Amino acid sequence: MKAASRLMSAVSAVALSAGFATAGAVAVQLAAVASAEAATVSRIEVRGNRRVDADTIRTQVGISPGESFSNADLDEAVKRLFATGLFADVSITQSGGALIVTVDEYAIVNQVLFQGNKKIKDQSLVQSIQLQPRRAFSNQLMEADAEAIREAYRRIGRDDATVTARVQELDDGRVNVIYEVQEGDRTKIATINFVGNNAFGDRRLRDVISTKQSNIFSFLLRNDIYDENRLRADEEALRRFYFNRGYADFRVISSTADLTDNEYTVTFTIDEGERYRFGDVAIESTIPGVNTDALRSELRTRSGSVYSAEDVEDTIVGLTESVAGLGYAFAQVTPRGNRDFANRTISVVYAIDEGPRAYIERIEIRGNNRTRDYVIRREFDISEGDAFNQVLVQRAKRRLDRLNFFQTVNITTVPGSEPDQVVLVVDVVEKSTGEFSIGAGYTTGASSSSGGGFSVEGSITERNFLGRGQFIRVAAAGGEDSRDYTFSFTEPYFLGRRISAGFDIFRNTRTFSNSAGDKIYDREATGGTVRFGLPINEALTAQFAYNYTQEEYDRDSDVENSDLSQAIQDALDQGTWRKSSVSGSLIYNTIDDMQNPREGIHATLTTEIAGLGGDAKWAKFTARANMYQMLSEELDLVGLLTVGGGHIVGFEDDLRVFDHFNSSDRIIRGFKYNGIGPYQLVDPTDPDSNRDYLGGTTYFHATAEAQFPLPVVPESFGIRGAVFADAATLYGSDVSGAEGTGMEWRASVGASLIWASPFGPLRVDYAEPVVKESTDRIQHWNFGISTRF
Template sequence: MNNRDVDRLKGRNLFLAARIGAGGIFALFFVVFLLGTGQRADAQSYRFSSVAIEGNQRIETGTILSYAGIARNETVSAGQLNDAYQKILGSGLFEDVELVPQGSNLLIRVVEFPTINQIAFEGNDKIKDEDLAGFIQSKSRQVFSPTQAERDAGVISEAYSQNGRIAARVTPKVIRRSDNRVDLVFEIFEGRKIEVQRIGFVGNKAFSDTRLRRVVESKQTGLLRALIERDTFVEDRVNFDRQVLSDFYNSRGFVDFRVTGTNAELARERDAYFVTFNIQEGQQFRFGEITTVSEINGVEAEIYGDTLKIKPGVVYSPTLVESSIARMERLALKNGVDFMRVEPRITRNDRDLTLDVEFVIQRGPRVFVERIDIEGNTTTLDRVIRRQFDQAEGDPFNPRSIQQAADRIRALGYFEDVDVNAREGSRPDQVVIETDVEETTTGTVSVGASFSTNSGLGVSLGFSERNFIGRGQQLTAQILATADNINYNLGFVEPAFLGRDVALGLDFSFRETESDNSLFDTAIGTFRPSLTFPTGENTRLNVYYNTSYEDMTDYQGTSGILQNEIAQGGLWTSSVGYNFSFDTRAGGLNPNAGVLLSFGQEFAGLGGDNDFIKTTARLVGQTTVLNEDVTLRAILEGGALNFSGSRDSRFLNRFGSQVIRGFEPNGMGPIEGNELLGGDFFAALKFEAEFPLGLPDEYGITGGAFYDIGSIWGIGNRGSVAPGNTLSSTGFKARHVIGVSLFWSSPFGPIRMNFSKALEKEPGDIEQTFDLTVRTEF
């Protein structure tokens, strides 16, 4: 035995002497003496004919003896006594343990840990008691464990850290009660939130700091910072921003982009962080040669190559490659080709900065879906999740299709977390798809306020449930009131009507207003069921039936046309219609540009009092320039209302809203005397730009400029003009407006201020030189 072993055993037995009662002191001194003479420590031994337990109240004697492992009339060494002590103490059941040898008897005294009477939190304000209680493992009426209490304190501290309060301190304390009970109190010092004072980027050349700050989720400290949450430093959010930046650059052809480091430096005052992303952009690549080859007999590559929309010269994007592969695989299923896989083989051309892509059609492994398991959903029905999968039990397994299903489940917005994995099934050629979700709240009750120069101050009360009784249905109800009007709206949407990708909508609204025309009141009630479904990759079709009741009362003016229309009383309209939309803003070839085209018609005359065809169209084009710092937008829209039968159009049917800026709603168009009537036709062309003003990003203020051209014209009810009045502006006469805008992403909601000047207008038009809109929910 070397000196190190001797010292170790000396230390162990001295510790044992401190824990064993006075009856064993002499024996331990004898052990130390033996160690001093170089003899083995375990030469000292004991033999106990009886083992007694004292101090246990809840824990059975047999349980303690089983931990000790000391049998009667068996020889045990001092080291074994020490081991017995460590085992009993290590059980976590006792606050104190003492082993007392008494000749041939061994007395084990224990002090049990108390039970927890109640758990309390003190000093917390930002996180509620019930939320904190859900974080910890310690519970009332359980045995108190100091180790668990410390772990719980760490969990609470981490919760505050995720909330941006990294200086939070949590101290567990106990208050002794009778009957071996304690109150466990977590004393909390929350501290203040640590804000992100500045977000910077090093190494960026293609995009400015301003543009990249709009990409990341973390935000700088802004105005009214107490109402903003994303300017609080949260480490997980900063880590997520690294992936967001990579996705942003990759979708714009920077395939070599890397975030080389993220520095989060705490200010000297320890009240704010300075976050810096160190990046390497690399070069921007474009698509080069695009080819398709087939390695499956009987599958012609040309047929699948014709589905490709990628053209050489387009900025490279992994998303476009993935969507092309998905399009090919959908065509394979349609053609009855199972287990077809498409592998993109990319050849890099550094000389001309292009990437040649060869889509190789291959036969994939013959693997089937055995079943789809869904766990974690307590409210949402299984079928709501299951219908997001294109594949069902028994179908050929397609990993890409499963990933797309996972993305669709996340996009529902019903879940805090979604995890979809595939594992081997009961046979090697089968897989089980495991879907684990964590639900989140989907219902909101909102009280809101709005303001505009047109309708003044308004208040709203709303209810919304995006996952009604777990069926994936949407239910909304809202009341919006201003000084002159009130709106009631109730809506319901079943997104998978009859189990298909068809949305059934039911909308009811009722509106009473005095604001459309100050000379009379209106009442409009509408019920509209509809069906909406995709007709292509970027197109959707909405078909509907509409029934409405419209009434105009309490007219105080002199217009003969309006007097005639009001004299007709309340009228019913029964109509069918459709709206077709084509939208490439989200899934187009260019992430910086997009087009929206919508066209709709309403056919009235299926019963009711009115017989007309109403046509509307809108075309929007948008792009970003100057490294995406400036947004350019052009809007072309128009409408036509054609009545037939014995009735002409009424004010409530005609176009009269604010078709261009610079004029009030119903502030231009046909006019009788001095009363504007609205028109049967309208057209507008709008150009606008939005750009930074050089102000600090945290202000959230940008600028804009616009130029609008538009007109409202045409009215069929000309024979009712009152004597002495004249009817004017019935033909197309373009108005021209120029203006500037200020945009503020305020904590109260998006605010837009327009300052406009009419360059060309007609007599009787009501100009509006300033317009402000703001809306928020709280």
């Protein structure tokens, strides 16, 4: 037992000694760690720097000699040095009393050079890359820039373009960055196919989407470039097209693009589903004090009508605004649909509830490289701090789409910093807003009108000038006997309000001839207009303007009074003529697509009063309405009905002959300009003498037209056909001795080719008069720039 006790005591002593030894070692290590965590240095040495001053590096380190520092301080110092973007590598070590900072500087970019690029100029490529002269070089940035250049080529349809980046070493740590480009061939879209479509043919659906098949004009329009984002937008366009035509179950199963021999075959596989009509339509409200019967006037959906998602959206907008006007800013309108598959109807109940209280923390705009932020923000009726309203957000999206500044507009929400805060994120993809248009036309001379022959017109238009949303247009036109110059400017948000303001300046010269084709006088008109537009609602706009024109006439020295009618002599003897007038217009516009209209109404009613100074003293009233209606979706047959009229009345003396209305192809086709209506014989005693057409004080006109695609012409060419019937009358005159002043109607029928060309809308008309007077001047052909509205 004693031996065992002594053994245990020895073991305990050894263990205790070992424990003290371990504790001592730990204490030494802790002391070392404490020393490292609170070290001090006497100096800071900088090594490896060539261009960056050593003191600048010491400042970034943030540790001064004599100060204590920790490992965390060293980590922060390394991060600060890397954040300057000047160094490829940084290390900090301690050697005795010195802190050694070793850096490896990036090279400095001397030049960025592009080689082999022809389709995209250097200036455009420079805007796509990040590396710039006098900035630090980075291999990562160089590779990223090479990919950005490849993406730029993909956007112009050159998917197989290759870009090789390399560095040319120079002295003093400088490098030239060189991008060698092989542009390759331009890809084309050979075919666009649709699978699963029964209600609408491929031709009609190809017209809905923005991606087009390649044709001989594609190099100008650039609408045959495959782009995945554009394909996604085309899917959405197809959905809206079907949803607005009753196909509530429509879906895009897939959209693919196969590339073979540098040509894409695009295929949309779709499921149309059944076509529905609206069943019962009702309004329910959980908000006390909201009278649902009083809100029924806001319904745009009618029982029995073809189902339309757009009509549902318009109803939601109307109901939301009406309820908000009652003081319920957070009211939420939710449509509930109930499908009756047997009868193919959808009953809709619009449920009005007090929605969650949410406010807009901020509006974040992305993707606008050119368009200013405020141009986008001003299309919103809500701003930071306002109550969130989904209806107003969707209205802003529609306005942004209508600006025609962007390829796509996407508005999403993300949670804000507080539970009741949301952030609106507006993502836009910009597109070109500049346009160059050139066109030609042909007319034949008419009595007291400008001479005939070919004429050309060119214009340069910028819809988003300097990214400010302003509109500028410069146009010039000329023919054998005419010259026209115009400059227009429009600010759509005058003084920060939704009021448009602008001006137009013009100068026109014309040479006029008699019915025998002899030139008799020249007219030079110079003037301008200052105008303001005030939107009343989404479809109706009021416009007010002040107009000033000065006209000067120069009679041909070879023309005798015997060659002119008395009315023309009297007008020419008046010399310089000045018109000072004010005008007001109401413009109603629900056209679905101003470039290619198929449905909607565009109507204008204008009153102009002259007499605020100047020589003219009259009041003029004009009106014109165009109504488009889709007659057959399957055949893409569009109907157009146009009606219009005008009347002018003098205040004091009789009207000048030059103040009367003249007929034109906008009133009736098949007749020469100013070729119908009142006239005066040059020799009143000779009924066979030349006639000078005077115009009339009143006119009415109407047109019925059907437009359709040409079966043998690809729709991507933008050429359509039309057949029409015109009717018009031009009568009344304040000129003494005028003849043909009665209200005789004229009528014509004809056919047209309409081309949405890269140079602007062009149109060729052939018209055959079927009701006419023996004194009328006939003109079968008319070719020129198409003016729809």
